[in-house]
Amino acid sequence: MDRSITPLIKDAIEFELKLKPYQQFTLANGVNVFAIDAGAQDVLQVELVFNAGNNFEKIKGVAGTTNALLKNGTSTKTAFQLNEHFEYYGAYCNRGCYNETAVVSLSALAKHFEVLLPVVKEMITDSIFNEDEFTIYKQNTKQRLCVSLTKSDFVASRLIDAYLFGENHPYGAYINAEDLDKFTTADLKNYFNEFYVNGNCVIFVSGKLPDNIFELLNDNFGKLSLTAANYQTLSIERELATEKKYRIQNDVNGVQGSIRIAREFPNRHHPDFMNIMVLNTLFGGYFGSRLMSNIREDKGYTYGIHSYIQNHIGSTAWMISTDAGKEVCEATIEEVYKEMQLLREELVDEEELMLVKNYLIGTILGDLDGPFQIMGRWKNLLLNNLDENYFYQSVNAIKTITAEEIRELAKKYLNPSDFYELVVV
Amino acid sequence: MINFESFTLSNGLKVVVHEDKSTPMAVLNVIYNVGAKDENPNKTGFAHLFEHLMFGGSINIPEYDEPLQKAGGENNAFTTNDLTNYYCQLPAENIETAFWLESDRMLSLAFGKKSLEVQRKVVCEEFKEHYINKPYGDVWHKMRELAYTTHPYKWMTIGASLKHVEDATLEDVKNFFFKHYTPCNAIVVVAGNITLEQVKALSEKWFGPIPAGEKYERNLPQEPKQTAPRKQEIKANVPLDALYKCWHIYPRLDDRYYVADLITEIMSGGGSSRLYQSLVKEKQLFSNIECYHLGSTDVGLLTIEGKLVKGVKMEDAEAAINEEIIKLQQGISDKELAKVKNKTESMMAFEDMSVMNRATSLAMYELLGDANLINTELEKYRAVTAEQLIEESKIIFDENNSNTLYYYSNN
Numbered sequence: 001m002d003r004s005i006t007p008l009i010k011d012a013i014e015f016e017l018k019l020k021p022y023q024q025f026t027l028a029n030g031v032n033v034f035a036i037d038a039g040a041q042d043v044l045q046v047e048l049v050f051n052a053g054n055n056f057e058k059i060k061g062v063a064g065t066t067n068a069l070l071k072n073g074t075s076t077k078t079a080f081q082l083n084e085h086f087e088y089y090g091a092y093c094n095r096g097c098y099n100e101t102a103v104v105s106l107s108a109l110a111k112h113f114e115v116l117l118p119v120v121k122e123m124i125t126d127s128i129f130n131e132d133e134f135t136i137y138k139q140n141t142k143q144r145l146c147v148s149l150t151k152s153d154f155v156a157s158r159l160i161d162a163y164l165f166g167e168n169h170p171y172g173a174y175i176n177a178e179d180l181d182k183f184t185t186a187d188l189k190n191y192f193n194e195f196y197v198n199g200n201c202v203i204f205v206s207g208k209l210p211d212n213i214f215e216l217l218n219d220n221f222g223k224l225s226l227t228a229a230n231y232q233t234l235s236i237e238r239e240l241a242t243e244k245k246y247r248i249q250n251d252v253n254g255v256q257g258s259i260r261i262a263r264e265f266p267n268r269h270h271p272d273f274m275n276i277m278v279l280n281t282l283f284g285g286y287f288g289s290r291l292m293s294n295i296r297e298d299k300g301y302t303y304g305i306h307s308y309i310q311n312h313i314g315s316t317a318w319m320i321s322t323d324a325g326k327e328v329c330e331a332t333i334e335e336v337y338k339e340m341q342l343l344r345e346e347l348v349d350e351e352e353l354m355l356v357k358n359y360l361i362g363t364i365l366g367d368l369d370g371p372f373q374i375m376g377r378w379k380n381l382l383l384n385n386l387d388e389n390y391f392y393q394s395v396n397a398i399k400t401i402t403a404e405e406i407r408e409l410a411k412k413y414l415n416p417s418d419f420y421e422l423v424v425v
Numbered sequence: 426m427i428n429f430e431s432f433t434l435s436n437g438l439k440v441v442v443h444e445d446k447s448t449p450m451a452v453l454n455v456i457y458n459v460g461a462k463d464e465n466p467n468k469t470g471f472a473h474l475f476e477h478l479m480f481g482g483s484i485n486i487p488e489y490d491e492p493l494q495k496a497g498g499e500n501n502a503f504t505t506n507d508l509t510n511y512y513c514q515l516p517a518e519n520i521e522t523a524f525w526l527e528s529d530r531m532l533s534l535a536f537g538k539k540s541l542e543v544q545r546k547v548v549c550e551e552f553k554e555h556y557i558n559k560p561y562g563d564v565w566h567k568m569r570e571l572a573y574t575t576h577p578y579k580w581m582t583i584g585a586s587l588k589h590v591e592d593a594t595l596e597d598v599k600n601f602f603f604k605h606y607t608p609c610n611a612i613v614v615v616a617g618n619i620t621l622e623q624v625k626a627l628s629e630k631w632f633g634p635i636p637a638g639e640k641y642e643r644n645l646p647q648e649p650k651q652t653a654p655r656k657q658e659i660k661a662n663v664p665l666d667a668l669y670k671c672w673h674i675y676p677r678l679d680d681r682y683y684v685a686d687l688i689t690e691i692m693s694g695g696g697s698s699r700l701y702q703s704l705v706k707e708k709q710l711f712s713n714i715e716c717y718h719l720g721s722t723d724v725g726l727l728t729i730e731g732k733l734v735k736g737v738k739m740e741d742a743e744a745a746i747n748e749e750i751i752k753l754q755q756g757i758s759d760k761e762l763a764k765v766k767n768k769t770e771s772m773m774a775f776e777d778m779s780v781m782n783r784a785t786s787l788a789m790y791e792l793l794g795d796a797n798l799i800n801t802e803l804e805k806y807r808a809v810t811a812e813q814l815i816e817e818s819k820i821i822f823d824e825n826n827s828n829t830l831y832y833y834s835n836n
């Protein structure tokens with residue numbers, strides 16, 4: 001047997017990828033439910049997505065704090081009792097606040113949903129935002145923040161977003177300790193009333209769905225004064241910083257620099273977006289990427305370097321991110337620009353392009369493993385005002401993009417003068 | 426119930442097969458029975474550095490990642506103090522590519538000079554990123570040295586110092602490989618859309634011809650029973666004071682391990698746990714507090730750690746933890762016990778959702794001696810009684826078994 005010969009492989013790009021279709025219901029109040037029935041384990045996940053993200057707050061920090069305190073007390077249950085109820089049934093009830101949306105999610109064994117959903121309903125209709133809970137939350141958030149601010153990567157991520165979007169834009173804004181003292185529980189209650197109790201909502205449910213799932217959801221959420229969510233665009237224009245290069249000293253004893261190199265980039269609705277995903281993968285989007293091969297595997301400057309398009313609904317950014325030895329930060333940046341130049345000037349050879357295509361298709365196939373993952377894909381499409389055509393067109397874009405098209409895109413988008421550059425030590 | 430079959434090749438390689446026709450993917454997981462605890466105390470960090478070198482080309486295949494990615498696959502690996510695990514996932518039609526790659530690097534590495542030079546640097550950057558350039562990053566370095574006098578758990582997987590990693594030679598690399606990376610020290614798990622017959626044929630073809638090698642007989646110095654409390658103070662440039670306490674617990678296969686695991690759930694397994702409710706919410710002494718253990722194979726550590734609210738005295742914070750420990754030793758209600766058992770059940774159900782996790786779990790359980798623990802462990806948790814919890818919490822939280830780090834802020 002000759003071990004140097006590769007076994008025959010089926011090119012992943014020959015696979016036919018299918019995105020399992022969702023079922024859709026509408027609750028009595030008009031709220032839409034998207035459902036994926038799949039999987040072998042008796043587990044379920046339901047996510048209530050509200051148009052209640054940072055974009056809607058008038059005082060910085062109110063959206064995130066309101067969301068975080070949804071599990072901290074209702075008129076009939078203390079924070080402890082709420083937590084105990086979910087934990088007794090081995091359930092996870094999580095909250096998350098993003099730019100456009102804010103989420104309350106529940107994952108549990110399917111058999112327990114009947115006793116769990118009424119408590120979720122209580123959280124989104126009857127939270128009381130007690131003073132003590134707010135005080136403890138503020139104190140602990142400030143403490144966490146002061147630890148995070150000693151980390152170069154945390155500081156770098158905040159600053160680069162501020163350069164790319166402006167500090168008044170939800171994608172660029174960040175919280176300082178003193179911001180938490182500029183609002184009261186009355187502001188939280190108002191926000192809760194407007195954006196949760198009387199808010200816009202859409203529901204995603206996935207797992208091995210019980211027969212009565214629609215009734216369960218309708219009984220708990222169908223009579224609330226919620227309305228169907230519509231796709232949200234941001235009301236604020238981005239404000240790009242004029243200065244492009246920054247070097248910041250955060251810790252005099254730091255041994256590494258956190259590097260961020262980034263440019264503005266349009267959102268998923270732009271015609272170049274799908275093809276850019278292929279170029280990005282080639283450039284810095286997987287372990288075998290140009291950036292990893294050169295800067296980690298050849299030079300050993302860093303443990304890892306990655307590029308990605310930030311996952312925003314609105315106009316977004318293309319980011320290169322790494323932590324590198326303090327003494328090799330400038331050399332790292334130089335290599336990043338050299339890799340851009342190579343992509344602008346030389347055609348990627350067919351073998352490397354084919355590898356990237358196969359890798360991408362294989363990854364999508366692997367990512368669609370399991371009901372929560374399938375729903376995750378759908379959620380991302382629907383919240384971005386896209387449908388399954390976008391999924392199939394993206395797959396097709398991966399399969400058909402040419403080396404010439406890649407080079408054209410690199411010429412258009414990978415010019416160092418368009419990039420912001422930041423090192424925080 | 427997770428179904429699996431297993432067989433052993435004549436060179437001693439154990440193969441576990443888990444069929445799941447609902448996924449288009451397949452996973453090949455290889456676990457090697459070697460971790461940081463098997464290292465020479467003067468050359469620590471080697472098991473982990475070695476994991477990096479496993480991607481630097483094997484005897485017949487110059488590049489590991491490239492052919493796998495071409496086949497639509499992805500991979501990663503991790504090293505702990507107990508073991509080293511490699512896994513790749515790819516479309517099931519291309520599973521043979523994974524057999525080809527994994528068997529060649531089990532046969533022999535390329536031992537390239539450049540790969541060693543570069544990966545030494547990469548690991549040094551990893552060391553800096555996680556343990557030097559982070560506030561509190563050196564805690565586990567100090568705590569392991571305090572809590573273990575003898576057992577090789579006294580150093581971290583990444584290594585006791587950057588110097589050990591920088592000094593690694595090609596000779597060290599070769600010796601390590603031929604001592605530990607042999608079929609009889611490895612377990613392969615293949616999971617996903619494959620059949621037993623197919624895996625048997627592919628295993629014989631690719632792994633069968635590899636020489637068995639010598640079985641590595643592990644003979645580690647065991648940690649003597651601790652007889653007096655140990656304490657240490659650290660001052661560092663961190664924003665907040667922090668408290669870390671560790672107690673020795675039972676090895677992974679001891680039935681009392683499950684008791685210790687449930688104790689961590691009772692103490693800090695969520696928003697209704699005891700330490701969180703009492704010390705963060707009611708007394709407001711800590712801004713966060715956690716109780717956990719690392720699931721070590723040999724005698725492990727149960728840890729309570731937290732950051733103190735500014736202005737709180739270390740002594741008061743510690744006294745409050747001790748109060749909670751005493752309460753635990755006095756009793757636990759049926760409801761609370763049911764809660765932590767239910768949580769454990771659902772945690773397992775969620776973990777088992779992905780075929781990749783199932784493959785890795787089967788490999789870890791088989792390394793412990795029985796892959797079927799994946800199905801039977803829940804019963805061991807279910808069997809734990811309130812009396813056992815009280816009794817064991819008295820033994821574990823004995824002051825003479827405690828190791829305490831007072832981590833003070835300079836600011």
